[in-house]
Every structure is written in structure tokens, then in C-alpha cells.
Amino acid sequence: MRERTDSPGLGSGLSSLASGVLTAASMLVVAGVAAAVGVVIAREFGRTDETDGLLAAYGVFIVIAIGAQAIRIAVLPDLARAWDEGRLAGELAGFALALTAIAVPLVLVAGLASSWLASLLTGDGAGIAHDTAAETLRWVVPAACAHLFAGLVASGLAALDDYAIAAFGYAAGSSAGLALIVWRVEPDGIIAVAWGMTLNGTIALLVPLVGLVVRAARARMPRGAVRPTGSPLRARFSTFLVGAALPLALQLLYVVCLPFASRQGTGAATSFVYAYLGASALVTITGGSLGLVTSVPLFRSGITAESTARHIVAASWVSLALVGAACGVFALAGGDVIESVLGGAYGGEVGAELGRLIVLLAPWILASVAISLAFPLAFVTGRTRGLPWIGLGALVFQVPLAWVGA
Secondary structure (H helix, E strand, O other): OOOOOOOOOOOOOOOHHHHHHHHHHHHHHHHHHHHHHHHHHHHHHOOOHHHHHHHHHHHHHHHHHHHHHHHHHHOHHHHHHHHHOOOHHHHHHHHHHHHHHHHHHHHHHHHHOHHHHHHHHHOOOOOHHHHHHHHHHHHHHHHHHHHHHHHHHHHHHHOOOOOHHHHHHHHHHHHHHHHHHHHHHHHHOOHHHHHHHHHHHHHHHHHHHHHHHHHHHHOOOOHHHHOOOOOOHHHHHHHHHHHHHHHHHHHHHHHHHHHHHHOOOOOHHHHHHHHHHHHHHHHHHHHHHHHHHOHHHHHHHOOOHHHHHHHHHHHHHHHHHHHHHHHHHHHHHHHHHHHHHHOHHHOHHHHHHHHHHHHHOHHHHHHHHHHHHHHHHHHHHOOOOOHHHHHHHHHHHHHHHHHHHO
8 A cells, every 4th residue: 555655734835936935035045155155265365376276176066066956956846746646755765865876976086086176176286276175175075965965855845845944954054154164264274164065065954854854753654665766776867967967067167167267377266256156146046046946836737838938937037137237236336346345355456357257147147047947847847858968068169168268
């Protein structure tokens, strides 16, 4: 007899708008904390070889974390279907097993080949930037892998229409990570940033995991329900590949540029990373939050060409209004704004250049917002076959483009 893994009525009944506001608020906190960490780094260390190394390693964290967010979206329809069929725990266990097979090699490579990775990212086989990147990688890659599992657990809760626990976990993790960084950055130096990121990932995983376990205990879920069920491991890897290919390609466009930016001199990579982080924050707060929380409701209510068009048009206006306003500020007064936030090391031409970089990233921002809004719908409709090829094509085109631009 089929056992339901959760009790009826567990769904919170939140509307898509309320869920979107809640998720956007959490993402706003996360983005705000990330910005605060950037301010701490800028004011404590300026633009140096140390910051170049740290932020080069941070690029690897970003790629894995974006993959985690993409996988979080990709598995939502499967988990929602599993909940409706009474086998959510087994489906979650199956996806967790597949993620473990990905995370373990990543952590091992970061631990055993951090020096080689640092050379690749910084374009240098020795020096302060290389050493900082190598040490940072040993912390931030496990932290990013924690986000892989945090995204999966958050999707399990989303299948129950519960967005609050995961939103709190992400916000609490970011806040605790910032507190640790502020506390330890003075005595321990720039590596405290990596420690804070690790604490962030740990809390972001533990909070929703505890919430999911508590709900299972209240529902008196049998232990046998946690056995992996459903699709074989190969099919789950395929889900991850299809789900993460395009978002990862968008982020790898940035990683491809890092070694070229590093060759422009001390501090150039730091400025480039700050510009990218500002652009990414705009994408996450706008298109990312709306795209994420509408996936399950659209799956359950059915989707038509008309509803898809209405959804994308309405969400685009909200997102693009905020993006346009932000880019306008950086175009007109970017240098002054950046200097007031990041400190004297980013004054004058350095701040003005950073503002121009953000404006120049406007096409990337617009494309990323559009993808964030439409991306979940590809999984709702099952039209995902071409996504990896689109991502691969963009990445192949970017390599010679970055080479010529450098």
C-alpha cells in the first residue's frame, strides 16, 4: 500500500504573490548581506593582490551556488508530483544521493588540487593572489556544496507550499556569516571571509533540513519512506544537467573573464568581481525570486500560451523597472556612490570605472532576468532538451570574445 510521506493539509496556502514577497525579502537580505561583506572587504583590504585572490576563488563558489539554485528550480515539478503521489520522501532521498555523487568529488578536488585551481583562476602559479585563492577554495567549495543540498531541501518544502522556513534559513545563514566575518576579519585577516561563507552554507542547509524533519515527525512518516525511489541515478544526473546547464553557462561567462581581468594589473579583478556582484544582485532580487516561486503553482494549475505570456510580461515590467533605475544611478553618479560605500580605495577613476562596468553589464542583466523568468516554465512544460546546447553555445562564443577584449 502506498504511504503518504506527509500529512494532508501541510501546505501553507500562501498565494504566489505572498510567496514571491517572502522569497524576494529573503533574497534581499542575502543580497544585502553579500553587499555588506563586499563593503567590509573593500574597506579593510582595498584593491590588492589579496582581494584579487579571494574574489577569484569566490567565482567558483558563485558557479556552484548558481548551479544549486538552478537545480532547486529543476527538481520542483518532480517533487510536487511526488508529493501528490505520496512519495515525496523517497524522491528527495533519490535526489540527495545524486547530489552526494557530485559534491564529494568537488570537495576532494578543492582540497587536493587547490593550488592548481588557484593558478588557473589567477593566471599566476605563485604570489599573494595565488596563495589566497588556494586557501579560500578549501573553505568555499564545501560551503557551496552545502548550498546544493540546501536548495534540494528548500524545494522539498516548496512542494508542500512552505517557503518560509527556507527563506529564514538563507537569511539567517547570511546574517550569521556576516557576523563571523566582522568579528574575525581584524585578527585573522581575509580568510575570515571564507569562514563566514562556510557558516552561511551550514546554517542555510540545517534550518530547512530541521524543518523538514520536524514536519515528517509530526506526520509520523515511516523510516522506510526515506529510501531512494523513483528515477535511476542516471536520470537524476540528466535532470541536474538540463536544469543547471544554462544558468551555469551564464555564470561561467564571468569566470572565463576572471583570468583576463587579473592580467590587467593589481585590483582589476577585484573591480570586475564587484561589478558582477552588483549586476547579479539585481537579477536575483527581481527575476530570480519571481521565477522561483511561480514554478509549483503553474505546474499545479496548468499552463497555456496565454498564461505564460501574461506571466512573463507582468513579471518583466516589475523587474526591468528596478534594473533600469539602478543602472541609471550608476551611469549618472556611479563613481560617487561607489566611493561612499566602498571607501577611498574606490574613489576617483576607480569608482567611475566600476560604475561604468555595471552599466556595461546591462545587456547581461537583461538577458539573465529574462532567463530567470522563463527558465522555470521550461520545466513546467517539459521543454528542456535544448537548454544545454544554448548554454554551451554561449560559453564557446565567450572564450574568443574575452580573449579579443583583453
